[in-house]
Amino acid sequence: MVVSAIKGMSDIYSPEVEVWREIEEKARQLFLRFGFREIRTPVVEKAELFARSIGEDTDIVQKEMYTFPDRKGALLTLRPEATASIVRAIIQHRLHNIPTMGKFFTIGPMFRYERPQKGRYRQFHQIDAEVIGFEDPVVDAEAMYLAMLFLEETGLRNIELRINSLGCSLCRPPYKKRLVEYLKNYETSFCKDCARRLNSNPLRVFDCKVPGCREIVSGAPKVTDSLCEHCRQHFEKVCFYLDEVKCGYKHDRNLVRGLDYYNRTAFEIVAGGLGAQNAVGGGGRYDGLFAELGGPDIPAVGFAIGMERLMILLKAEVKKERVKRPDIYFIALNEEAREKFFGLAQNLRKRGLYVELGYELRSLKSQMRRANKFGSSHVIIVGESELEKKTAILRNMDTKEQSELPLDNNTEQVLIEKLSKENE
Ligand code: HAM
Secondary structure: OOOOOOOOOOOOOOOHHHHHHHHHHHHHHHHHHOOOEEOOOOOEEEHHHHHHHHOOOOHHHHHHOEEEEOOOOOEEEEOOOOHHHHHHHHHHOOHHHOOOOOEEEEEEEEEOOOOOEOOEOOEEEEEEEEEEOOOOHHHHHHHHHHHHHHHHHOOOOOEEEEEEEOOOOOOHHHHHHHHHHHHHOOHHHOOHHHHHHHHHOHHHHHHOOOHHHHHHHHOOOOHHHHOOHHHHHHHHHHHHHHHHOOOOOEEOOOOOOOOOOOEEEEEEEEEOOOOOOOEEEEEEEOOOHHHHOOOOOOOEEEEEEEHHHHHHHOHHHOOHHHOOOOOEEEEEOOHHHHHHHHHHHHHHHHOOOOEEEOOOOOOHHHHHHHHHHOOOOEEEEEOHHHHHHOEEEEEEOOOOOEEEEEOOOOHHHHHHHHHHHHHO
């Protein structure tokens, strides 16, 4: 029996993988301009890290974590997101004490045991960015601006930034109380999940997709109307800075997040064309998480973009042209010819050219067909008569021009010069 990949986990290969690399590179370049440094954390962590950060009563921790005992019985979890791991790493290595190290990004796979569907997978990839140490709303606005700028730079259009404020440890508890009082009036009408959330995590009711629950929630008190003065001013300032850089947004009073660590700013970037899973990115402020994980009391804000969802949205862009075409494709028509240019091909590669070899001594026609499939820009052909003349045929596949190339100690240099002249 053939062994296949695990459900909800994909292989990524050409030509998509070229687009992935391009996007990752774009993120790296852009994030560097904003002062971010890369951090790479393990994909496996102690299970308690996520339970304590994302929240015991969230769907992620309750239902979606890949948690398993190792050989000695320690409970480990495949990371469902990057924020908790990055915060752990910062605390562990005291990176917060280094003044120039306040911004971190990572790119890599995350794991959630969700029911796979379009845009929702069990292994997916995030581009994640975190800014630590600043309470000022200018940082929230800059994080959102960066997320939007990055998505726009990938070529994405028609995306919407939705923002909300979730309050703080001062104003949220009394709000929660009011919300529960309201929701209790409809206790028997909620879906099974929301009935459970009512007591454990009432704000999550706002995220329910079941029509009956949505209707009840539409009349519920909104967290934005219960903000304390500090949170209100913070939110206003976030909006001010977004306006300042003409970063469009919508205040979505129903927006809550699937992770518990957020306070004040929460945001999502949504796009049409993703179906039910319409968020291509999301994030917010999480001022209490460092202390929650036993570290110093440091404010922070961040976001993550889902690569697979971004790729779905960019699908039209995935074209073969992104795959690099060979500069030279060598066609040998007999063994002796192949012996002649095996070394030459390796030297040209060392000097930076992309070179393909016809490894099989097939007919000229069949080898030309293969060279064409690669989209080669030049083909070099050597057969019996070329060997006799100590030459090769160099064919420019775009212009169809053919010339004779002497095969001697100088061939490598002549080729490099010829090709770089053509590229001028
Ligand atoms: P999140 O909203 O859970 O936030 O995930 C961020 C993005 O990851 C989503 O908007 C989506 O594009 C993608 N994503 C999530 N789950 C899946 C899935 N099962 N399949 C495919 N894509 C998925 C976080 O993870 C936070 N750590 C973001 C953050 C960083 N907040 C502060 N800093």
